[in-house]
Amino acid sequence: MIVVVAGTSAGYFTVKPVVNLIPLWSNVKNGPWSTNFSMGSTGANPYVRAWVAENGLMALNKSEVIYLDAYSDDDANPLVSSCDYIIQGRAPDARWWDITVYDQDGFLIANDQDRYSFSSTDITFEPDGSFKIHLSNTYQQGNWLPSGNTKTMSIYLRLHNPGPAYLNARTLQTMELPHIIKESSQQ
Amino acid sequence: MKKRILWIGLMILGAVAVAFIVNLALVIRIPNTQMQVTMTEKFNFPSNQWVFSPPSSAASKKVIRPSADLLYSILCYDVSQHPLRVTAMLSEYSSISGFSMNTDNFFVIDDNQAKSNPIEVVLISKGMTYQDTTGKAYVITAPSPQGILMIGAVVTSQADLPNLAQIQKQATAELVR
Numbered sequence: 001m002i003v004v005v006a007g008t009s010a011g012y013f014t015v016k017p018v019v020n021l022i023p024l025w026s027n028v029k030n031g032p033w034s035t036n037f038s039m040g041s042t043g044a045n046p047y048v049r050a051w052v053a054e055n056g057l058m059a060l061n062k063s064e065v066i067y068l069d070a071y072s073d074d075d076a077n078p079l080v081s082s083c084d085y086i087i088q089g090r091a092p093d094a095r096w097w098d099i100t101v102y103d104q105d106g107f108l109i110a111n112d113q114d115r116y117s118f119s120s121t122d123i124t125f126e127p128d129g130s131f132k133i134h135l136s137n138t139y140q141q142g143n144w145l146p147s148g149n150t151k152t153m154s155i156y157l158r159l160h161n162p163g164p165a166y167l168n169a170r171t172l173q174t175m176e177l178p179h180i181i182k183e184s185s186q187q
Numbered sequence: 188m189k190k191r192i193l194w195i196g197l198m199i200l201g202a203v204a205v206a207f208i209v210n211l212a213l214v215i216r217i218p219n220t221q222m223q224v225t226m227t228e229k230f231n232f233p234s235n236q237w238v239f240s241p242p243s244s245a246a247s248k249k250v251i252r253p254s255a256d257l258l259y260s261i262l263c264y265d266v267s268q269h270p271l272r273v274t275a276m277l278s279e280y281s282s283i284s285g286f287s288m289n290t291d292n293f294f295v296i297d298d299n300q301a302k303s304n305p306i307e308v309v310l311i312s313k314g315m316t317y318q319d320t321t322g323k324a325y326v327i328t329a330p331s332p333q334g335i336l337m338i339g340a341v342v343t344s345q346a347d348l349p350n351l352a353q354i355q356k357q358a359t360a361e362l363v364r
Contacts, residue, residue, distance in 0.1 A: 002198070007202040010202065011213065012210075014206065014210055015214060042292075044291065046215045049290050050217035050218060052288050055251055060282070063295075064284070088335025098256045100252075100254065107248055108255055109245060115244070116255035117254075140327050156252060160218040
């Protein structure tokens with residue numbers, strides 16, 4: 001009896017941590033970015049499916065879209081709206097891409113500009129072809145992504161119809177992805 | 188003493204086994220529960236009808252991590268009795284996709300892949316048959332009788348928004364009786 005009660009309780013109370021942890025083991029990581037190739041796929045295991053259900057319902061499979069998320073900057077510090085960041089890099093090899101910022105609950109951050117993202121079709125590139133996005137809660141010149149007044153943030157890089165190198169875990173791990181650099185802290 | 192240690196060890200192993208089984212059983216239910224909640228409580232759309240959604244904003248709280256750059260139309264399908272025929276005009280950078288109750292994206296066809304535009308998809312459930320006489324339709328077997336179809340179109344500029352919305356609102360859906 002004790003065995004059943006203890007086991008049932010342990011099984012119940014570990015659902016959320018396990019759902020958040022197990023898919024991480026199979027994640028492909030590159031700097032602050034990570035993705036799970038089985039997201040949305042019919043080959044996903046129950047833990048990945050549960051993670052998708054709770055964190056990104058209606059995720060398309062990787063041939064259509066690769067979703068790379070970042071919860072920290074290049075130095076592995078959590079992304080917080082009290083700090084300013086620069087997201088910089090070169091246009092990824094994809095038919096279309098966007099970079100979106102979310103609050104701690106995974107929702108778009110309210111701001112007067114209604115600016116939640118930059119995409120390959122609306123971002124202003126630097127003369128050398130690279131791009132630079134200012135993630136800050138105060139006005140910035142150029143590509144400004146307002147970070148509003150939230151605690152922690154996450155950044156999503158969506159690659160629609162990604163190039164073949166992104167579809168291979170080994171090459172994705174070593175590819176040049178946008179850097180997330182902390183510029184200053186307001187606290 | 189040895190017997191006691193053995194018993195304690197067996198009890199711990201038993202508890203771990205029960206914990207694993209309970210955990211897995213609960214985890215397996217999460218996708219279906221979330222899809223059910225999303226379809227019936229958050230969306231609450233009538234079955235087998237396209238519902239056009241305005242662009243996502245900070246006020247959009249129905250789905251976690253919405254894309255602010257996509258224009259969506261959603262259809263909560265039910266093909267338990269009859270096949271469902273849908274048509275959709277695919278603008279540049281757009282796709283039509285299907286999600287079963289376990290959250291699997293069981294098909295996605297984008298504007299580059301579509302063999303006709305408007306695209307025609309006939310969704311059937313397992314065990315159903317459908318003879319496509321036109322040769323244009325994609326006949327797709329849904330892994331679950333209920334689920335979600337989605338049209339997602341990239342909004343390349345705000346100026347394109349009315350035109351994209353107009354295109355997406357032309358999507359049709361009808362049960363084939």
